[in-house]
Every structure is written in structure tokens, then in C-alpha cells.
Amino acid sequence: MEKFILKYFNLIRTIIAILIGFIISVSLIFLVSKDSIAALGYLFLGPFGSISRIGNIVELATPIIFCGIAIAIPFQAQQFNVGAEGTFFISAAFGTAFALIIQGLNLPGFIYILVVLTFAGLMGAFWGFIPGYLKAKYRANMVVLTLMLNYIAYFISIYLINYHFRDKAAGYLTSYRLPETLFLKQFIPNTRIHIGFLIAIASVFIAYYFLYHTTLGYEIRMVGFNFHFAKYSGINVFKVIVLSSLIGGIFAGIGGMAEVMGIHRRFLWQSLPGYGWDGVVVAIIGHNNPILIMFAAFFLAYLRIGGQVLNLLSDVPYELISVIEAIIILLITAEAFLENVKYRITVREAEKEAFKNESSS
Amino acid sequence: MNPLLKSIFSTSFLFSVLRVATPIIFPALGVAISSLSGSTNIALEGIMLVSAFTGVIVSAFTQNLWLSLIAGISAGVLIALILGYFSLKLKADIILAAIALNLFASGITVFLLYIFAHDKGVSSSLKSLVFPTIKLGLLSKIPILGGILDNQNILVYIAFLSVIIYYVIVFHTPLGLKIRAVGLNPDAASSVGINVVRIKLYALILSGVFGALGGLYLSMGYVSWFGRDMTAGRGFIAIAASSIGGNMPLGTFLGSLLFGIVYALANFLAPINIPSEIIQVIPYIVTVLVLTIYSARSVKEKEVGEE
Structure with a gap:
């Protein structure tokens, strides 16, 4: 699992950024819309x-x-x-x-x-x-x-x-x-x-x-x-x-x-x-x-x-999309975003490797 | 005298030059101070937009100019701080982070405008305030100058003042010295104990203050409402103006004035069938040339192609 995370770290980071963008936009919809469930439907299913x-x-x-x-x-x-x-x-x-x-x-x-x-x-x-x-x-x-x-x-x-x-x-x-x-x-x-x-x-x-x-x-x-x-x-x-x-x-x-x-x-x-x-x-x-x-x-x-x-x-304006986009870009370009997670996993993996090598020799 | 030349050298033309140049002078100073510290702030567009919007909303709901001024400036500084946090702390590229913030500003202002005013175009349904204009009284009788300056918005005067404040900060305060040092060579600055990140953040905050004043002027002086994307590229034009002026106070001011002249000229020439596109494109070409010439001068000392 950890190896997988390290290998696809950039992809996972991107997906997390997108999810955070979505969470914020969904919160905004709940904040402003009178019928937020329908609005969510329009936003996510409407295109299909x-x-x-x-x-x-x-x-x-x-x-x-x-x-x-x-x-x-x-x-x-x-x-x-x-x-x-x-x-x-x-x-x-x-x-x-x-x-x-x-x-x-x-x-x-x-x-x-x-x-x-x-x-x-x-x-x-x-x-x-x-x-x-x-x-x-x-x-x-x-x-x-x-x-x-x-x-x-x-x-x-x-x-x-x-x-x-x-x-x-x-x-x-x-x-x-x-x-x-x-x-x-x-x-x-x-x-x-x-x-x-x-x-x-x-x-x-x-x-x-x-x-x-x-x-x-x-x-x-x-x-x-x-x-x-x-x-x-x-x-x-x-x-x-x-x-x-x-x-x-x-x-x-x-x-x-x-x-x-x-x-x-x-x-x-x-x-x-x-x-x-x-x-x-x-x-x-x-x-x-x-x-x-x-x-x-x-x-x-x-x-x-x-x-x-x-x-x-619905009663939610289109400009919500620009806000989602902006949040996603900010998080993706922020190199240090989730970097500490990657660091911790790398250290843990290295320790495991070292331990394995020690016990086998 | 040729009627065209007459209208160009009239006081009403020069009056409108100042009016049009003001929302460029402010963000141009904002770009200049961040450029001096070594980072190009292309988020002035977003900073102005957010401040213009905040000023209108706060003035409509509180009917208090001072509160709107403070709120508008705070909003601009907030965007600058977010830019600083992402670029300096989270190591995002400042250009990309700024592009994101411009997008954010454009979206969130229209989104909230719809929530507050139930309109996605303009805020005219809200009773927002404007900053006062200055009546010169007897002084307005001074030939030419009186006609140009009488009845200008107070923020036009503050724009002039800001150029002087910029000069004082950059050349006569320890902060200005540090900003220039960091911009010239961050490693050297750091080696003598300057906190590079902090100085860059201060420069961005100042940049936010200047940009915010420009935004407030747009929606509470230049016109009396907020309109979607009303900055219309002025934050980018500001980059051109400060580049023309080499980020120096007088140069940046003159660069902004050049754009003011061109825009006023485009309006004045419209009735006589000279394509305004031809006039409007000139300052951008000048910017490219000036930028190239400036850079060419230092090209021998630095490596080609390095950012």
C-alpha cells in the first residue's frame, strides 16, 4: 500500500486536491441554495x-x-x-x-x-x-x-x-x-x-x-x-x-x-x-x-x-466553477501540500527495508 | 489650430487622462514593489476585483466610507497573504498561484454579487457610496492646472501621494533597503541576516494595499457600482506600466500615465474614424520593446534563459 502511494503520489495528490475543491463547492451550494440536493444533481449529473x-x-x-x-x-x-x-x-x-x-x-x-x-x-x-x-x-x-x-x-x-x-x-x-x-x-x-x-x-x-x-x-x-x-x-x-x-x-x-x-x-x-x-x-x-x-x-x-x-x-450561479478550479490549481501547484505525508511514508518504508535486511543477514 | 489637436490639448482631455490613469497607477505600484523584492505579482487583477467588490458591499450595508475603505484594503491584503502563503510557505510557483487567485477573484465576486444583489452583472441595485471629489474653490481658477485637478476624486490625489509614499518606502526606509537587497540577490541578503521570506511577504502585503486602493477607486470613484470583471485587464496593464518604468517611482508613474493618455486618446479619436485598435496597441508594443531593451542590458551579467 505504502509503495503504491509513493509511486502514484502526484496522481493521488491531484485527486485529493480535486476532492477538496468539490467539498468546498458542495458546502457553498448547501450554504446558498434553497434546494441544494437538486443543485448537486444538476452540477454533477447534468452534463450527462x-x-x-x-x-x-x-x-x-x-x-x-x-x-x-x-x-x-x-x-x-x-x-x-x-x-x-x-x-x-x-x-x-x-x-x-x-x-x-x-x-x-x-x-x-x-x-x-x-x-x-x-x-x-x-x-x-x-x-x-x-x-x-x-x-x-x-x-x-x-x-x-x-x-x-x-x-x-x-x-x-x-x-x-x-x-x-x-x-x-x-x-x-x-x-x-x-x-x-x-x-x-x-x-x-x-x-x-x-x-x-x-x-x-x-x-x-x-x-x-x-x-x-x-x-x-x-x-x-x-x-x-x-x-x-x-x-x-x-x-x-x-x-x-x-x-x-x-x-x-x-x-x-x-x-x-x-x-x-x-x-x-x-x-x-x-x-x-x-x-x-x-x-x-x-x-x-x-x-x-x-x-x-x-x-x-x-x-x-x-x-x-x-x-x-x-x-x-437552479439558484446557484455558474461562477462557482471558477472557485472550484482556483482551489484545485492552488493545491496542485503547492509543492509542499501533502509533502510531509510523503516524507513520513518514505521514512517508514526505509525503516522497514532496513529492518528486513538486518533480520535476514 | 487643428480641432483635433485642440481637443487633445484641452483641459478636459488632461482631466480624463488622470481619471483613467489612476486605476493603473495604484496596481502598477503594487507590481513594482513586489518586482523589486524579486517576485512578479500578476495577481493584482484579482486583488483589485476583490477590493472593489468588498468596498461596494460594505458601503452598501454600513453606509460608512471609513469601514468600506478598511474592509476593501483588508480584502486586498488577504488575497496578497494567500498568494504569499502558497508561494512562500507551500512552495507553489507564484505565477501559477496568482493565475489561480485571479480566477478565484473573478468567480467569487460574481458568485457573491448574485447572493447579495441578485444580479450577475452590476451592483446598481445596492445603494453603495462613492469617495468624495475634491473641490478646489478659488484654486480652480489657476489656468489649466485648476481645470485638470478641480473635481477629481480624492483617490486620484491619493494615487499621486502613493507614488511619493512608494519612493519614501523604497529609498528611505530600512524595509525598502531590505526589499531591494532581497530582489537583487536573495542569497547575499540572507547571508547578512535578512529574513528573505518575511521581506518578500511584506512586499506582497504592500502590493495588496496599493492594488486594493486601485480596486476601491474603480467601484467607488471612477464609477459608483461594482461590475463583473470590471478591472478589465488593468492588473495586467499595471505590469506593463511598471516594466516601462523599471519599477522606479517616477518611471512607474509615467508608464501608467502613458496608458492613461492612450485610453483617453482612443476615446477622443473615436468620432473621427481613426481605428482605436491602432492607438490602443501602441503601449503594449512599447512595453515589449522596453522590456527587451532593459533585459538586454543585463544579459551579459546573467545567464540566458534562467528564470
Whole structure:
């Protein structure tokens, strides 16, 4: 039992953090709701209430998975790049503009889709390269840089769409509609789950393979694990910092464009949608491991949809979910949380081992 | 004179610059003092939000400005203390803990707003108070300056005062000296007997006080209600302002003023068809450039890529 706890300590710690988050939220519900039992039902079972709600979970998880990976790759190198928000946004805006510009070429559907997604990925790479380079070359503060770049991405995108690609016939601020050949097919009836979800799942495995089975992935993790050790063992730290940001950007870029092509079919955001911050949340919950991030994204999407059902059908506001999320993140990032438990178990195990060795000799 | 230039150099424009810059000056000082101690506090967004909310609620239920002031500041400091507890004691990364606290602040304020005011948007159903404006009387007759300063909220004056207080704390108190020492080199500071963790905590508490004043101004001066996510990124803009100013008092003040000018300009230019996005993006680009240039100067002394 103790060995098991030690082996899966991080996972157990995460689950305990989630449970504490739940306990606090349940207490809050009992505190404020007139019919708390029903409210609990809406929150925890509501998301499974119908096919379309289950669909909502998957739809919402899709952009979060992309952004989670985009955040996790630089985070693995201990680079606090929180630029996925802006990268997602600007890649979707420029991708939409690009798609509309080359519309006249009448490319066949599959190739058109491929070209536009590639363009968005390149745009993401470019937007990820900027902070990576400025950090690696000039040692500028990554967090502040990427926060500012998020705003820059926002203003440039809004300017591009509202002044140059605005559909004046639409009656609200939005871009022209994408041509139908570019739509990512929604393939499950009664839901809006689209091909972009499959691309997200593929990205999870590609990112996992990249981080854990390639040289560059190893170098990224080594730089994050011990900067000095990595440097003195000959890893090119400059390259790792630039490339981890750039590669993260590719995932955010493709994610942004896939969301436009799969769900909205035009660029209709007038404010930052917040998927980049959700990406930070799932990267933390998933310990920067793409496969765990995928589960974390489903979990987060499940919570959010539960919150929406709760909001719709009971007297408890949706914002409860942000409170749960915040508590979970705080506890997971607190390295010292439960550390004393781990320490005690380790000591007890060691004593047992020592005793066994003594008695057998 | 060109009517555009005329409106820009009018007293009403400069009046609105100060009005708009104030909720950036406060959190910018908050970011600056924590940066001096060596930790980037990106939780000012959450601190301001919680204080803005607490001020409105307490003033609505007690109708007492002093109590709301004290409660608002306490709430901001509480968030700063939680940040300090998690980052300094429980060894959470301060950036990630701050992201969590911003999320928490955004959620809990709307949650409680709904409980107290049965509204998830604004608190206008509550009869909350505002801090008084200062009437200059005869002094308002002073050309230009009178027009800019007359009828400003008292917290606008306190923002100016805070810049001076910040200067005094940082450069003329033992605490300021210790904060700078810890930020420059924690190991060296610790070796001469400074309690690094405690000094960092003090810097965070001060950061919370400045941020709280900014939040109180927003909901009890700038406007007279609390609105969901009403900080609208000012806590992040504050990071830009203090970076432009290199965390120094005058620089941070001027950095905040730059943002004030840009926002006031965006409002004034709106009627004449210059896209406001183009003007609004400028200070962020300036921040990136300034940040890069500052860092480039010290790059030779320190290792590339190290956090």
C-alpha cells in the first residue's frame, strides 16, 4: 500500500486536491441554495443529461486540449509562456483572412483545409517564436512578454477582421462566412463534435511522442528539470527555449483555426475567448503530460457544462466553477501540500527495508 | 489650430487622462514593489476585483466610507497573504498561484454579487457610496492646472501621494533597503541576516494595499457600482506600466500615465474614424520593446534563459 502511494503520489495528490475543491463547492451550494440536493444533481449529473450535453463537453474540450498542449510544451522547459490565448486568437483571425483571400483559387476541399490549417499552424509558430526568441536572446521576462503579446494579438486581430474582412450584411461584428468546402464536418448527429476533435486527439499523441520519445523533447524536459545540468551537459538552451515556444504556438494556432472551421464557420470573437487560460489550468492539473492534459480538459469541460446546467436550472450561479478550479490549481501547484505525508511514508518504508535486511543477514 | 489637436490639448482631455490613469497607477505600484523584492505579482487583477467588490458591499450595508475603505484594503491584503502563503510557505510557483487567485477573484465576486444583489452583472441595485471629489474653490481658477485637478476624486490625489509614499518606502526606509537587497540577490541578503521570506511577504502585503486602493477607486470613484470583471485587464496593464518604468517611482508613474493618455486618446479619436485598435496597441508594443531593451542590458551579467 505504502509503495503504491509513493509511486502514484502526484496522481493521488491531484485527486485529493480535486476532492477538496468539490467539498468546498458542495458546502457553498448547501450554504446558498434553497434546494441544494437538486443543485448537486444538476452540477454533477447534468452534463450527462442528454446527447447534446455530452456533445457540449467534447466540443468545449477540443480547444482546451489544443491550448493545454500549447502551454505544456514551454512549461516542460520551465518557460512560463502564457501566450496560448493570443496565439489561438491571432492564428484564427489570420487563418480566416487567408482562407477568404485564397477562396478564389477553388482548391479541392481536402487540400484547401490542409493549406489553411498549415497556414494557421505557421502563424502560431511565428507568434510563439517572438517571446521565445526575446526570452532566449535578451532574457526578457516570459510571463510579462506573453501577457503583452496576448493584448497585441487581440488588437491586431480585431483590427484585421473588423476593418478588412467584416461581413457588413451580418448585422453584428463578424468576418465573412468561410466557404463550405472549408467546414470541418460535424460527424455525430445532435452534437457539434467536429473533425477538429479528432485532430486534437491526434495532437495529444503527437505531443506525447514528441516530449517523451524524441531528442528535442528530452532536451526540453531536461532544461525544465535542471537548467544548469542541461546547460553543462551540452544542451543548446537557446534552441530549446525558442523551439519550445514555437512548437507550442503551432498547436495553439491549429486549435484556433479548427475552432473557427468546426464550430463558428466565421471569425466572430470580439473579445479573447479564454481558452488559453483554460489551457494553463489543464496543463497544471495534467502535470504538463499531454495524455493527462486530455483527461484534464474533459474534466474541466465536464465541470463547465455542469456549471451551465446548474446556472440554468437552479439558484446557484455558474461562477462557482471558477472557485472550484482556483482551489484545485492552488493545491496542485503547492509543492509542499501533502509533502510531509510523503516524507513520513518514505521514512517508514526505509525503516522497514532496513529492518528486513538486518533480520535476514 | 487643428480641432483635433485642440481637443487633445484641452483641459478636459488632461482631466480624463488622470481619471483613467489612476486605476493603473495604484496596481502598477503594487507590481513594482513586489518586482523589486524579486517576485512578479500578476495577481493584482484579482486583488483589485476583490477590493472593489468588498468596498461596494460594505458601503452598501454600513453606509460608512471609513469601514468600506478598511474592509476593501483588508480584502486586498488577504488575497496578497494567500498568494504569499502558497508561494512562500507551500512552495507553489507564484505565477501559477496568482493565475489561480485571479480566477478565484473573478468567480467569487460574481458568485457573491448574485447572493447579495441578485444580479450577475452590476451592483446598481445596492445603494453603495462613492469617495468624495475634491473641490478646489478659488484654486480652480489657476489656468489649466485648476481645470485638470478641480473635481477629481480624492483617490486620484491619493494615487499621486502613493507614488511619493512608494519612493519614501523604497529609498528611505530600512524595509525598502531590505526589499531591494532581497530582489537583487536573495542569497547575499540572507547571508547578512535578512529574513528573505518575511521581506518578500511584506512586499506582497504592500502590493495588496496599493492594488486594493486601485480596486476601491474603480467601484467607488471612477464609477459608483461594482461590475463583473470590471478591472478589465488593468492588473495586467499595471505590469506593463511598471516594466516601462523599471519599477522606479517616477518611471512607474509615467508608464501608467502613458496608458492613461492612450485610453483617453482612443476615446477622443473615436468620432473621427481613426481605428482605436491602432492607438490602443501602441503601449503594449512599447512595453515589449522596453522590456527587451532593459533585459538586454543585463544579459551579459546573467545567464540566458534562467528564470
